[in-house]
Amino acid sequence: MKSIITISREFGSGGRSIGRLVAEKLGYRFYDRELVEKVSAESGFSPEFIEESGEYASAKSGLLFSLATAGQYENGGMSMHDRLYAIQSKVIEDLAAEGNCVIVGRCADFLLRDYKDCLHVFIYADMEHRAKRIVERYGEKDKSPRKRLEEKDQKRKVYYKNYTGRNWGEAHNYSLCLDSGILGIETCADLIVAACK
Amino acid sequence: MKSIITISREFGSGGRSIGRLVAEKLGYRFYDRELVEKVSAESGFSPEFIEESGEYASAKSGLLFSLATAGQYENGGMSMHDRLYAIQSKVIEDLAAEGNCVIVGRCADFLLRDYKDCLHVFIYADMEHRAKRIVERYGEKDKSPRKRLEEKDQKRKVYYKNYTGRNWGEAHNYSLCLDSGILGIETCADLIVAACK
Numbered sequence: 001m002k003s004i005i006t007i008s009r010e011f012g013s014g015g016r017s018i019g020r021l022v023a024e025k026l027g028y029r030f031y032d033r034e035l036v037e038k039v040s041a042e043s044g045f046s047p048e049f050i051e052e053s054g055e056y057a058s059a060k061s062g063l064l065f066s067l068a069t070a071g072q073y074e075n076g077g078m079s080m081h082d083r084l085y086a087i088q089s090k091v092i093e094d095l096a097a098e099g100n101c102v103i104v105g106r107c108a109d110f111l112l113r114d115y116k117d118c119l120h121v122f123i124y125a126d127m128e129h130r131a132k133r134i135v136e137r138y139g140e141k142d143k144s145p146r147k148r149l150e151e152k153d154q155k156r157k158v159y160y161k162n163y164t165g166r167n168w169g170e171a172h173n174y175s176l177c178l179d180s181g182i183l184g185i186e187t188c189a190d191l192i193v194a195a196c197k
Numbered sequence: 198m199k200s201i202i203t204i205s206r207e208f209g210s211g212g213r214s215i216g217r218l219v220a221e222k223l224g225y226r227f228y229d230r231e232l233v234e235k236v237s238a239e240s241g242f243s244p245e246f247i248e249e250s251g252e253y254a255s256a257k258s259g260l261l262f263s264l265a266t267a268g269q270y271e272n273g274g275m276s277m278h279d280r281l282y283a284i285q286s287k288v289i290e291d292l293a294a295e296g297n298c299v300i301v302g303r304c305a306d307f308l309l310r311d312y313k314d315c316l317h318v319f320i321y322a323d324m325e326h327r328a329k330r331i332v333e334r335y336g337e338k339d340k341s342p343r344k345r346l347e348e349k350d351q352k353r354k355v356y357y358k359n360y361t362g363r364n365w366g367e368a369h370n371y372s373l374c375l376d377s378g379i380l381g382i383e384t385c386a387d388l389i390v391a392a393c394k
Contacts, residue, residue, distance in 0.1 A: 119379075122368055122374075124368055124369060126369075169367065169368050169369065170366065170367070170368070171319055171366050171368045171371075171374040172321060172323075172366065172376075174368075174374070174376070175375075175379040175380060176375050176376065176380065176388070177319075177368040177371070177373065177374035177375075178372075178373050178374075179368075179371070179372045179373065182372040187392065190391065191373070191388055191391060191392055194384075194387065194391060195380055195384065195388055
């Protein structure tokens, strides 16, 4: 029985809902917003800053990202983003040490890659399913759902590459990868629970 | 209930054994060697040629592959490899039309990508698990297991890219992706059956 489950997910794929369901089914703690709050308490950064900068690159490309963050150094030569990443990493490792939890996002798959007791899951779906879901959950905005998703995807991909050196969404980084658009939220949760046992 | 399951797999990951188990559990037909025999009957190519050329590029890189096959044209301007691909594709589409089957490899995931009634699965494992498995099944050879796997991976990747335009092993091409090294052969089969329902 795996005692830690990390869930990496594409924006709009329902990964967070799946994570919550899995935690309920297994009686595990669920860390998503609670993780943000812990990081906020440790770092002094606002939850909004952590939500926005703890998973997304601050510009659209790796090069722009490096240039854009290059000026933001504080004492000790660390950028604010690097400091956030370091604190977030420590919080995730502390949670993992306690076990029996589901952790959503924030490169937890990479941070806990050598933990034997860990199941790493990736949740994704095609553009159509995700667009429908974000409009249902977050409403219409000025930008088209497709444009919003493409921007989020790109920023998360750059963030992930920047901090882990890996390519986002490569099957090899996970124990199982599930298309929530094809399989549905409930089935994804059931498969993760089954895989865990 | 999905009536067609395609299984794409890394060499040495046990994808074929998983496919056979899934077919047994669901009472579906299993097409792996039987597929080779059907293609052989339709094309006149030997089973050995189909085994070797129906999933693997004939040289180590895309460019070399194009150059190497450029001279092998027959009547009608098709290379032997392209002709094999065309016949293999037709056989796979005919099998899919009958339904209730598991098809292993041979770009079936791509050929049947628009079939609603289809579950596309990718099976993979890390180098260590696969190396152990190929030595157990195929014995020691002159080349190290790692070298053998790297060559097979590279040839399959090039073949797949050449005929589908897609990148091999990208989660988005599949409904679910399973690490057989982490999850084990039996669990993978059970998860596929559960996902299918």
